[in-house]
Amino acid sequence: xxxxxQTPKFQVLKTGQSMTLQCAQDMNHxxxxxYRQDPGMGxxxxxxxxxxxxxxxxxxxxxxxxxxxxxxxxxxxxESAAPSQTSVYFCASSEDQLVVQFxxxxxxxxxx
Amino acid sequence: xxxTTQPTSMDCAEGRAANLPCNHSxxxxxxxxxxxxxxxxxxxxxxxxxxxxxxxxxxxxxxxTEDRKSSTLILxxxxxxxxxxxxxxxxxxxxxxxxxxxxxxTKLSVKP
Numbered sequence: 001x002x003x004x005x006q007t008p009k010f011q012v013l014k015t016g017q018s019m020t021l022q023c024a025q026d027m028n029h030x031x032x033x034x035y036r037q038d039p040g041m042g043x044x045x046x047x048x049x050x051x052x053x054x055x056x057x058x059x060x061x062x063x064x065x066x067x068x069x070x071x072x073x074x075x076x077x078x079e080s081a082a083p084s085q086t087s088v089y090f091c092a093s094s095e096d097q098l099v100v101q102f103x104x105x106x107x108x109x110x111x112x
Numbered sequence: 113x114x115x116t117t118q119p120t121s122m123d124c125a126e127g128r129a130a131n132l133p134c135n136h137s138x139x140x141x142x143x144x145x146x147x148x149x150x151x152x153x154x155x156x157x158x159x160x161x162x163x164x165x166x167x168x169x170x171x172x173x174x175x176x177t178e179d180r181k182s183s184t185l186i187l188x189x190x191x192x193x194x195x196x197x198x199x200x201x202x203x204x205x206x207x208x209x210x211x212x213x214x215x216x217x218t219k220l221s222v223k224p
Contacts, residue, residue, distance in 0.1 A: 004155075042217065044214075090156070092155070100146075100158050101212060102158070103155030106154070
C-alpha cells in the first residue's frame with residue numbers, strides 16, 4: 001500500500017498562473033482533505049470531501065477549488081496563483097469523518 | 113472542540129522516556145484526545161488517541177487524568193528519530209466536520 005500520494009512534490013508558479021495538485025489514496029477511505037501549512041504554523045483546512053460526490057469548504061477556501069474525481073482521488077486547483085498561496089499543501093484521508101487521518105508527503109508550492 | 117495548551121518546546125536525552133503534557137481543561141465528555149506528530153517537512157503522523165482510559169500502542173502510551181483535563185504522551189525510549197513537533201488535538205469522535213485543528217504543538221528535541 002502506498003497510502004496517500006501527492007504530485008507534484010515541488011512546484012514554482014508565477015503570479016496568475018494556474019495549476020492542479022493531485023492526491024490519491026489506496027486505503028478505500030471515504031473522506032479526503034486538503035490542508036495548507038505556512039512556515040512555523042499549524043495546518044489549516046482548505047476543503048474536504050466527506051464522501052465521493054461531496055465537497056465542503058474548510059477554514060481557508062478562498063482562491064481554491066476542489067474536485068473529488070472518484071473515491072481514490074481528490075484534486076486541488078489554484079485558478080490564479082498569488083504569492084500568499086506559497087505554502088506546503090498536504091492531502092489526507094480517513095475511513096470516515098473520523099479523526100485518524102493519514103497524510104501524504106506534501107507539495108511545496110512557491111508563487112513568485 | 114476544546115482548546116489545548118502545550119509547551120512550546122522540550123528536550124529529552126536519547127534512550128530516556130519523553131513525557132509530553134497537554135492541558136485541555138474545557139474538554140467535553142464525548143471528546144477524544146488525539147496525538148499526532150510531524151517530523152520535519154513530512155506530513156503529520158497519527159500516534160494514538162483515547163477517551164478516558166490509558167492507552168498504549170507500539171509507538172507510545174497516553175495517560176489521561178481522571179478528570180480528563182490533561183493528558184501526557186509518553187515515548188518510552190526516545191530516539192533521535194523521535195525529534196518532531198507533537199500535536200495534541202481534542203475532537204468529537206465522528207463529528208460532522210472531521211478536520212483536525214492543529215495548534216503550534218510541542219517541538220521535541222531528542223539529544224544524544
